Amino acid sequence: MKFESMEDLFLGQVQDLYDAEQRLVKALPEMADAADSPQLRAAFEGHLAETRGHVQRLERIFIQLGKDPKGTTCEAMKGLIKEGDSVVSDMDQSPLRDAGLIAAANRVEHYEIAAYGSARTFAQTLGMTAAASLLEETLQEEKEADQKLTRLAEGMINNEALRMGASQAHTQAR
Ligand SMILES: [Fe+2]
Numbered sequence: 001m002k003f004e005s006m007e008d009l010f011l012g013q014v015q016d017l018y019d020a021e022q023r024l025v026k027a028l029p030e031m032a033d034a035a036d037s038p039q040l041r042a043a044f045e046g047h048l049a050e051t052r053g054h055v056q057r058l059e060r061i062f063i064q065l066g067k068d069p070k071g072t073t074c075e076a077m078k079g080l081i082k083e084g085d086s087v088v089s090d091m092d093q094s095p096l097r098d099a100g101l102i103a104a105a106n107r108v109e110h111y112e113i114a115a116y117g118s119a120r121t122f123a124q125t126l127g128m129t130a131a132a133s134l135l136e137e138t139l140q141e142e143k144e145a146d147q148k149l150t151r152l153a154e155g156m157i158n159n160e161a162l163r164m165g166a167s168q169a170h171t172q173a174r
């Protein structure tokens with residue numbers, strides 16, 4: 001499709017996000033399963049429920065645009081999820097892997113924050129106030145998810161991961 005107007009560009013953004021969110025609906029249960037900390041697992045599960053809502057909000061925007069809901073491959077999200085998969089395969093279930101999972105998930109949230117921020121601004125520019133407020137609602141949930149992950153990392157998981165490394169180094173030294 002050749003983009004010729006702001007409407008086309010906006011639709012393109014929504015299609016990209018639709019694909020990204022659907023990929024996350026599949027990836028988040030795997031990240032929850034891979035988590036060692038019950039709090040991290042709960043955070044992923046909670047954000048999975050929100051993410052299903054993000055898909056539905058995008059579907060409402062497709063309707064407002066008079067288009068069928070259809071995604072276009074989000075190469076960035078594919079890559080970010082692949083990085084999360086390597087965290088799972090490179091480490092055993094542990095606080096160390098949790099720290100890696102959070103680092104991967106923070107990258108996902110930052111991508112979404114950037115994408116929803118742009119899409120919301122496009123919607124405002126086009127005078128699509130209903131779409132703009134749906135996108136703003138999701139944007140706020142992405143920001144909260146990002147902050148929650150950061151708090152988990154700062155609160156416990158990174159320290160435990162550090163202790164793990166220290167005890168391994170100690171064992172090796174003996
Ligand atoms: Fe999302």
Ligand SMILES: [Fe+2]
Nearest residue numbers: 109112142145
């Ligand atoms: Fe998210």
